[in-house]
Amino acid sequence: MINSIRKNIKGIAIEGITLISAIIIIVIVIVMLLVIFIGGKDHLTWEFLTSFPTEGMTKGGIFPALYGTALLVIIMSIAAVPFGTITAIYLTEYAKENSIIAKTIRFAVRTLAVIPSIIYGLFGLGFFIKFVGAHIDGAFFGGELRWGQPNLLWASLTMSLLTLPVVIVSVEEALKTVPQDLRAASLALGATKWQTIRKVVLPGSISGIMTGTILAVSRGAGEVAPILFTGAAYYLATLPGLSDQFMVLGYHIYVLTTQSANVDQTLPIQFGTTCVLLLLTFTLNMSAVILRYRIRKKKNR
Amino acid sequence: MILDKIHTEKMFLYYSEKVALKDISIKIPEKRVTAFIGPSGCGKSTFLRSLNRMNDLIDGVKIEGKVMIDNINIYDKNIDVVNLRKKVGMVFQKSNPFAKSIYENIAYGPKINGINDKKQLEEIVETALKNAAIWDEVKDRLGDSALGLSGGQQQRLCIARTLAVNPEIVLMDEPASALDPLSTSKIEELIVQLKEHYTIVIVTHNMQQAARISDNTAFFYLGELIEYDKTKTIFTNPSKKQTEDYITGRFG
Amino acid sequence: MTKKNKVKSSKAQGSDSQPSDLIDITRKRFRVGDFLAEKIIKGVALLSITIIVLIFFFVFREAFPIFNTSKEVKKSPTELAKQDTQETYGAVTDVDSKGTGQETYGAVADTLVKKDKTPAKGTYTVNAGSGTDDNKSALNTMLTKDWVPVSDKPRYGILSLIIGTFKITLISMLFAAPLAILAALYTAEFANKKMKEIIKPTIELLAGFPSVVIGFFALMVLATFLQNIFHYSTRLNSFVGGIAMGIAAIPIIFTITEDALTAVPRSFNEASLALGASKWQTAFFVILPAATPGIFAAILLGIGRVFGETMIALMATGNAALMDLNPFESVRTLAATIGAEMAEVVFGDTHYNVLFLIGSLLFVFTFILNAIAEFYVKGKLMKRIQGK
Numbered sequence: 001m002i003n004s005i006r007k008n009i010k011g012i013a014i015e016g017i018t019l020i021s022a023i024i025i026i027v028i029v030i031v032m033l034l035v036i037f038i039g040g041k042d043h044l045t046w047e048f049l050t051s052f053p054t055e056g057m058t059k060g061g062i063f064p065a066l067y068g069t070a071l072l073v074i075i076m077s078i079a080a081v082p083f084g085t086i087t088a089i090y091l092t093e094y095a096k097e098n099s100i101i102a103k104t105i106r107f108a109v110r111t112l113a114v115i116p117s118i119i120y121g122l123f124g125l126g127f128f129i130k131f132v133g134a135h136i137d138g139a140f141f142g143g144e145l146r147w148g149q150p151n152l153l154w155a156s157l158t159m160s161l162l163t164l165p166v167v168i169v170s171v172e173e174a175l176k177t178v179p180q181d182l183r184a185a186s187l188a189l190g191a192t193k194w195q196t197i198r199k200v201v202l203p204g205s206i207s208g209i210m211t212g213t214i215l216a217v218s219r220g221a222g223e224v225a226p227i228l229f230t231g232a233a234y235y236l237a238t239l240p241g242l243s244d245q246f247m248v249l250g251y252h253i254y255v256l257t258t259q260s261a262n263v264d265q266t267l268p269i270q271f272g273t274t275c276v277l278l279l280l281t282f283t284l285n286m287s288a289v290i291l292r293y294r295i296r297k298k299k300n301r
Numbered sequence: 302m303i304l305d306k307i308h309t310e311k312m313f314l315y316y317s318e319k320v321a322l323k324d325i326s327i328k329i330p331e332k333r334v335t336a337f338i339g340p341s342g343c344g345k346s347t348f349l350r351s352l353n354r355m356n357d358l359i360d361g362v363k364i365e366g367k368v369m370i371d372n373i374n375i376y377d378k379n380i381d382v383v384n385l386r387k388k389v390g391m392v393f394q395k396s397n398p399f400a401k402s403i404y405e406n407i408a409y410g411p412k413i414n415g416i417n418d419k420k421q422l423e424e425i426v427e428t429a430l431k432n433a434a435i436w437d438e439v440k441d442r443l444g445d446s447a448l449g450l451s452g453g454q455q456q457r458l459c460i461a462r463t464l465a466v467n468p469e470i471v472l473m474d475e476p477a478s479a480l481d482p483l484s485t486s487k488i489e490e491l492i493v494q495l496k497e498h499y500t501i502v503i504v505t506h507n508m509q510q511a512a513r514i515s516d517n518t519a520f521f522y523l524g525e526l527i528e529y530d531k532t533k534t535i536f537t538n539p540s541k542k543q544t545e546d547y548i549t550g551r552f553g
Numbered sequence: 554m555t556k557k558n559k560v561k562s563s564k565a566q567g568s569d570s571q572p573s574d575l576i577d578i579t580r581k582r583f584r585v586g587d588f589l590a591e592k593i594i595k596g597v598a599l600l601s602i603t604i605i606v607l608i609f610f611f612v613f614r615e616a617f618p619i620f621n622t623s624k625e626v627k628k629s630p631t632e633l634a635k636q637d638t639q640e641t642y643g644a645v646t647d648v649d650s651k652g653t654g655q656e657t658y659g660a661v662a663d664t665l666v667k668k669d670k671t672p673a674k675g676t677y678t679v680n681a682g683s684g685t686d687d688n689k690s691a692l693n694t695m696l697t698k699d700w701v702p703v704s705d706k707p708r709y710g711i712l713s714l715i716i717g718t719f720k721i722t723l724i725s726m727l728f729a730a731p732l733a734i735l736a737a738l739y740t741a742e743f744a745n746k747k748m749k750e751i752i753k754p755t756i757e758l759l760a761g762f763p764s765v766v767i768g769f770f771a772l773m774v775l776a777t778f779l780q781n782i783f784h785y786s787t788r789l790n791s792f793v794g795g796i797a798m799g800i801a802a803i804p805i806i807f808t809i810t811e812d813a814l815t816a817v818p819r820s821f822n823e824a825s826l827a828l829g830a831s832k833w834q835t836a837f838f839v840i841l842p843a844a845t846p847g848i849f850a851a852i853l854l855g856i857g858r859v860f861g862e863t864m865i866a867l868m869a870t871g872n873a874a875l876m877d878l879n880p881f882e883s884v885r886t887l888a889a890t891i892g893a894e895m896a897e898v899v900f901g902d903t904h905y906n907v908l909f910l911i912g913s914l915l916f917v918f919t920f921i922l923n924a925i926a927e928f929y930v931k932g933k934l935m936k937r938i939q940g941k
Contacts, residue, residue: 008831010833011831011832011833011834014833014836014837015739015743015832015833017735018735018736018738018739018742018743019739019743021731021732021733021734021735021736021739022735022736022739022740022744022748022752024732024736025732025733025736025752025755025756025759025803025807026751026752026755028759028800028803029755029758029759029762032762032766032767032770032800035770035773035774036766036769036770039773083597083600086593086594086597086598087597087598087600087601089594090594090595090597090598091598094591094594094595094598095598096360101599104602105598105599105601105602107927108601108602108604108605109601110923110927111605111920111923111924112601112604112605114854114857114858114919114922114923115608115861115916115919115920116857116860116861116862116863116888116915116916116919117861117863118861118863118888118891118892118912118915119608119612119861119912119915119916119919120608121891121892121895122612122615122891122895122908122909122912123607123608123611123612125615125895126611126612126614126615126909127607127611130615130900131611161604164601164604165601168601179397181393181395181397182397182399183358184355184358184391184393184397185393185397185398185399185459185462186399186409187355187358187386188353188355188386188390188391188393188463189386189387189390189409189410189413189462189463189466190383190384190386190387190410190413190414190466191383191409191410191413192383192584192586192587193587193591194584194586194587194590194591195413195587197590199409199413200399203400203401204400215761218761219761221763222761222762222763222764222765222766223763223764224763224764224765224863224864225764225863225864225888225892228863228892228895228896229895229896250763250765250864251765253765253766253769254765254768254864254867254868257768257769257772257773257868258772258867258868270769270773271773274765274766274769277763277765277766278762278763278766281761281762281763281766282758282761284761285757285758285760285761286758289754289757289758370578373578373579375578377579379579379580379581380578380579380581381577381578381579381580381581381582383582383584384576384577384578384582385578387576388576388578
């Protein structure tokens with residue numbers, strides 16, 4: 001009797017500990033959201049979003065950083081989404097599940113997903129800038145330094161490598177939700193494999209490709225380490241082109257908090273910028289979560 | 302004279318080294334309905350799917366012996382499987398319309414064959430839907446999603462989709478097993494009408510159905526073709542004990 | 554009604570652009586589109602492998618010159634002269650690396666500003682010019698504790714960086730692993746549907762937090778909050794950084810642990826309950842042990858995440874390369890060192906090569922962690938669950 005009560009208390013205590021752990025995590029997330037949102041909400045104005053920084057970045061807005069972030073994720077998506085989608089198509093439609101090549105690709109994709117983002121930065125520097133860029137300069141510009149230095153293009157491509165696994169995993173999941181029946185129906189009508197993929201499988205997984213793109217964009221918008229030395233700029237008075245360095249939200253936060261001479265003075269802008277970045281990734285992730293939830297529901301039906 | 306559209310000789314099918322079909326030799330006549338019956342797992346569906354090489358999609362399936370269609374061995378290494386499937390269409394157990402409009406579902410096959418003329422496509426769609434006896438029900442909403450149709454309508458749509466490719470043989474894998482009695486009888490009527498132009502091979506669980514619609518019936522058991530004869534003979538005077546046991550409901 | 558519909562052969566309709574009589578099945582047709590599609594798709598898919606190989610190659614390539622010590626290059630007098638002018642600058646960095654400032658983040662900022670003002674180019678040219686000579690000393694100093702890369706006598710002792718990285722990894726895991734694993738246990742075993750629908754999206758949201766945002770939070774809020782509790786003197790230290798990185802690692806550990814827990818067959822569960830064990834006993838003594846390899850993998854990948862984390866390390870750890878086991882002292886991690894210094898070095902000089910060498914170390918380490926998680930742990934998990 002007493003024994004069983006004791007057992008019960010122990011059970012409740014243990015279940016309670018696990019519950020408290022879950023709650024602590026939820027509280028951490030809520031506190032982070034609240035602190036940053038409350039700290040930055042006064043800056044969520046049209047003016048803040050659309051004007052240039054002024055007075056040595058202690059006043060003004062973040063327009064160039066927003067602009068740079070947008071360009072970065074667009075170019076990144078143009079590179080990462082098609083390549084990621086095609087890789088996912090290979091893995092689900094062409095490769096045999098247990099073939100060595102499929103296993104190797106899957107291992108490579110998972111490795112890409114865990115390589116620290118700073119390594120991508122190093123790779124971008126060593127490969128895109130110092131190898132590809134330098135060779136372009138040597139071949140077309142007579143060695144004049146044009147592409148062999150950090151810029152928007154190289155930063156975006158570096159970022160696209162980082163987000164490639166995100167796209168691959170999402171699209172693969174979506175491709176798997178297209179029923180095998182439909183592939184069979186198409187093939188039985190005399191369609192070739194490629195026709196089947198193009199006309200039946202891909203249209204059926206558009207939402208998955210969307211999810212992958214959104215997640216990739218969200219990731220790319222928030223990562224800073226890969227672009228620290230492949231293109232991000234401290235401050236620019238003009239809007240960038242492909243071969244220019246550029247301002248970007250995440251790096252802007254880093255610069256304002258740790259590298260500016262008067263950290264206290266820029267505090268409101270720091271909170272404002274962080275709040276904008278957080279809202280951006282938050283919204284993107286939310287929509288991805290919802291989209292994916294729908295896809296999974298469709299699959300289970 | 303009735304020609305043999307399909308015939309197999311000493312055909313074996315292995316699934317990862319395990320024998321799934323043993324020594325199947327059968328002659329299936331042109332423009333007739335031939336039914337395959339037998340308990341589940343007896344290999345009748347597997348056999349059906351090997352007639353348009355849908356089994357190619359499954360890893361580890363190996364086939365020995367001859368599978369002849371119009372006197373051509375379809376497992377010959379030079380065979381164009383894509384074209385074979387245009388010639389030998391298939392309707393599946395579970396209706397599987399694409400998530401497209403009714404019109405696009407039917408036009409899918411012709412478009413793949415390179416027909417892009419709008420008028421011609423419309424004609425094909427209409428004929429196919431009429432032939433599948435579903436035209437009257439859908440003619441006013443060809444642009445609607447095919448997924449909005451009822452189960453029976455979806456299955457007839459899938460038949461129409463198959464017909465639109467203009468096959469010579471239509472393979473049907475328990476096409477009515479998931480349907481209500483009314484839809485089933487519509488499909489059965491349809492099958493009887495279709496044999497005027499197509500050679501039909503149908504797998505069914507339902508012995509009454511086989512008796513009602515088929516000209517010939519083959520009884521499969523444990524991967525073997527036990528008996529094959531005129532439907533009437535099979536159901537009234539089977540020559541093998543196993544066949545009799547099955548049709549009288551002693552097992553299955 | 555349907556009976557009236559006589560079947561019309563579509564062949565007789567003139568719509569016979571491809572009557573099936575003409576379909577030739579006896580000759581395999583070569584379909585260019587399909588052929589190309591398959592080749593291209595396969596080629597693109599192989600890109601993932603190529604990228605890994607390229608990353609290996611190019612990161613190592615930039616690190617490699619450090620091992621090239623054979624050629625001696627004499628310094629020109631002008632370079633030596635330039636070196637002298639840089640004495641003070643090296644000293645500044647020294648001070649920074651000792652992290653004496655109370656408000657360390659302020660101190661770092663000050664140094665960086667000074668850096669901008671100093672005519673720093675001289676040093677860089679010296680380093681660039683004296684290439685192989687430096688390499689020898691660089692290699693010799695590698696296993697010391699002094700990380701003083703910018704000075705007339707640069708020392709690249711990465712020992713303190715390694716110790717710092719491990720220290721912060723340990724702190725973050727001590728914080729994140731129990732929290733995430735217990736929360737995952739709750740979600741997988743105890744939570745009702747509604748709680749699951751709160752916890753899982755929250756974790757996904759946390760996974761979507763950019764690390765620079767977590768770094769910002771740690772720098773602005775967490776550091777002060779924790780200082781008020783523990784009353785340590787250096788505001789930014791390995792403890793703050795570790796907690797912040799732990800927050801970043803929670804989603805990884807949680808997700809993989811939860812996957813491992815839910816992968817344990819329900820029959821285990823039922824068998825245990827049938828033997829009279831209670832829910833918590835089952836969860837703790839049956840489910841949790843069965844999922845240990847998965848949890849191990851979760852921790853490994855969590856370590857990988859923290860080990861390579863750059864932005865949080867840059868913002869919340871104080872960034873002083875100290876050899877100290879006190880968790881409330883500033884620390885400088887390998888990744889943060891790359892992040893902070895790469896933008897300031899001259900491409901191709903010794904300091905640059907050393908940073909790439911550090912990158913190679915990070916890469917190899919995370920690669921191995923991932924490989925262990927992938928092959929060893931998964932195999933073991935399978936064995937245990939399937940009882941093979």
